[in-house]
Amino acid sequence: MSQKVDWANYVAHTETKLSKVSVSDTNLGETDEEAPEKYSPAEASLLAKIIRKGLVESKNDIEVQRKDPKSPLYSVKTFEALNLKPNLLKGVYEMGFNAPSKIQETALPTLLADPCQNLIAQSQSGTGKTAAFVLAMLSRVDPDKHYPQVLCLSPTYELAIQTGEAAAHMAKFCPEIEMRFAVRGEEVPRNTKLTEHIIIGTPGKVMDWALKLKFFDLKKISVFVLDEADVMIAQQGHQDQCIRIHKELSPKCQMMFFSATYTSEVMDFAEHIVKNPIVIRLKREEESLDNIAQYYVRCANPEQKYTAVTNIYGMLGLGQAIIFCHTRKTASWLSEKMSSDGHAVAVLSGDLTVEQRINVLDRFREGKEKVLITTNVLSRGIDVEQVTIVVNFDLPVDLQGEADCETYLHRIGRTGRFGKKGIAINLVDSENSMRICKDIEKHFGKKIQYLNADDCDEIEKIGQ
């Protein structure tokens, strides 16, 4: 039996629920340990959300495209300027937010404007999109009307729970606002009419509830949020379901559309769903290789690669290191070998549950382990300031076996941040991997120098 959400107990309840969700439960994990690790956009997005501790700040400016240049555009520097209900403002402060993030400065006045405005917003994960639309959803609710007025579609169960969790925190002082999840496992007796104000769910379940079982009336929805649109379209069938739900909405309904990426595919989808929108974008902070010394080491076989890693790490001994492997099998082989040689290593791979991964990353962040061995999982989510060396035990390649320069940049571009010097070591064990290394060098126009990993003097020099 499902129940109305009890706000006071809600957060604790969902946290327990979420911690029990293993990635393999969601059928997104790769099971073959010899295969390159692959992660779906939904999984990557969820993990990035869970692991992130706070806001990702950006120095870039917001880019605004207005379809209707007559409509005024505001931006705010404080939450007070938004004239929120006092208890909602209290909730925002309770979450530890002092001022709106870059994307929120422009998104919030647009989302809260009267008459309402449609919005398409794109910015990388962690920049405050969820908090923005959750605040708008809560502000738009009329608690005296006991039917669903706000509908938020998320691509997966876990992402819907994350959004609900943010809403629960923010509405801590607004017990009159009620919310319901429309996700797997939630059951409602036939002929029920839902009375909650906000529905957060996945497209399939929402379609069932609204169109087939008629638990609520889509025509009465005044705010429609489509979250993680890029993840949504990566999942077969979801896009069609969203479009079918969208078709039943009233033309007066306010549309809010959020995405972490801005591809033509996402924008085509966006334009279909959101009429006359204001489009705001926050360009990604460029990761760069400027502060990074890049090297390659020639090795004949995995054993030699191992020796190279331990020589280099042992001699430099500074900061922490992340070692990237192509398969889970190599990662576990390497970690066993390093551990038996007395190194404190942690392994992050696709067979771990979400909870285990959080644990591994927390320990690494705290410095309990100096070396993190990982497959491609989350190369983008790892942001540990004290990492000075990144080792590509295997060079990143795409499905065709060609150099994957984007992944290379994400792996390496994290070391030389905050003005510090970083070191990247690429282990090359065949003519093919030498070619890939050269392709990467050519792509970025930055020299990858030869390093003799048996030469102590040479290694010491790179650490200076």
Ligand code: ADP
């Ligand atoms: P996105 O949806 O873009 O991934 P979120 O809204 O989930 O971003 O925000 C990322 C993190 O930053 C969350 O932990 C959130 O609580 C926090 N956050 C959001 N807005 C603010 C703000 N204005 N000030 C401080 N922290 C914020």
